[in-house]
Amino acid sequence: MSERERIKFMHNYCKIAEDQQNSGVSDNLARNSDDLSEEQIKYLVENCSEPLVILNQLKWKILKWDLGDWCSILENEDLPCRCGKNVYSKCPQWETITSKKVLKISNFVELRNSKDPKEWIYFDYKYLKDWIINKEKIKKDITWKSFGYPDLGWQESTIWIGTEGAHTPCHVDTYGCNLVAQVLGRKLWCLFPPNENLLPTRVPYEESTIFSEMNFFSPQPNKFKGIESCRKVILNPGDVLFVPHGWWHYVENLEFAISINTWLPTVN
Numbered sequence: 521m522s523e524r525e526r527i528k529f530m531h532n533y534c535k536i537a538e539d540q541q542n543s544g545v546s547d548n549l550a551r552n553s554d555d556l557s558e559e560q561i562k563y564l565v566e567n568c569s570e571p572l573v574i575l576n577q578l579k580w581k582i583l584k585w586d587l588g589d590w591c592s593i594l595e596n597e598d599l600p601c602r603c604g605k606n607v608y609s610k611c612p613q614w615e616t617i618t619s620k621k622v623l624k625i626s627n628f629v630e631l632r633n634s635k636d637p638k639e640w641i642y643f644d645y646k647y648l649k650d651w652i653i654n655k656e657k658i659k660k661d662i663t664w665k666s667f668g669y670p671d672l673g674w675q676e677s678t679i680w681i682g683t684e685g686a687h688t689p690c691h692v693d694t695y696g697c698n699l700v701a702q703v704l705g706r707k708l709w710c711l712f713p714p715n716e717n718l719l720p721t722r723v724p725y726e727e728s729t730i731f732s733e734m735n736f737f738s739p740q741p742n743k744f745k746g747i748e749s750c751r752k753v754i755l756n757p758g759d760v761l762f763v764p765h766g767w768w769h770y771v772e773n774l775e776f777a778i779s780i781n782t783w784l785p786t787v788n
């Protein structure tokens with residue numbers, strides 16, 4: 521399957537029409553754009569058993585930053601990355617298969633500017649408190665107060681910076697639920713309810729995650745037959761996605777993208 525066919529398949533599978541891909545409103549997820557109070561949003565999140573996109577609620581200043589701003593702030597930072605390939609592979613590109621390299625933000629820009637990038641790189645799942653040290657401008661901006669969680673800030677948040685094609689194979693996080701803020705670029709999320717059979721498997725050394733053997737990045741269409749429960753969304757900067765506890769998710773950068781998330785304790 522060529523790269524083009526692969527993307528076409530994914531988009532068809534996710535029923536995201538070509539002309540709507542850029543607007544980000546072509547999916548089947550509930551969205552909330554009402555002006556809600558912090559308590560109302562918290563109530564929604566705590567009582568929602570479906571994924572939900574919350575619009576217009578994120579007021580972080582870093583949403584206004586462009587790639588140049590990110591480059592100047594991360595210029596000297598060493599970024600330990602996972603590197604994968606933008607080619608067909610039989611197995612999902614598990615963490616145990618992808619290689620590891622310490623890169624600079626300039627490497628991301630080079631790859632982003634190359635015509636046919638054969639590789640993707642992902643500074644993924646990095647706690648701000650461990651990695652983006654001394655970056656006060658980023659840290660002081662990160663608060664989940666407007667979602668009803670005033671005690672959650674940068675110390676409890678992780679950052680994901682990746683080029684086009686950077687992805688996390690489909691999995692379930694076994695703890696809590698998740699609030700994901702899209703900060704820059706567009707990112708595809710495919711979500712499935714907990715009872716969907718997506719061929720669960722355990723990956724060595726990974727205790728908090730159950731992975732699916734299904735390969736979303738290089739899909740074999742016959743393997744997807746009968747799986748109808750996909751909820752899908754393309755997140756744009758400023759969108760916040762709520763992922764309920766136990767939901768499967770496959771996540772892929774559609775271009776150079778940055779997101780920041782926090783895990784919430786589950787109620788009940």
Ligand SMILES: O=C(O)CCC(=O)C(=O)O
Pocket residue numbers: 644680687688693698700769771772779781
């Ligand atoms: O953004 C990604 O690549 C994966 C994110 C994810 O799995 C999560 O936030 O739980």
Ligand SMILES: [Fe+2]
Pocket residue numbers: 691692693769
């Ligand atoms: Fe996850």
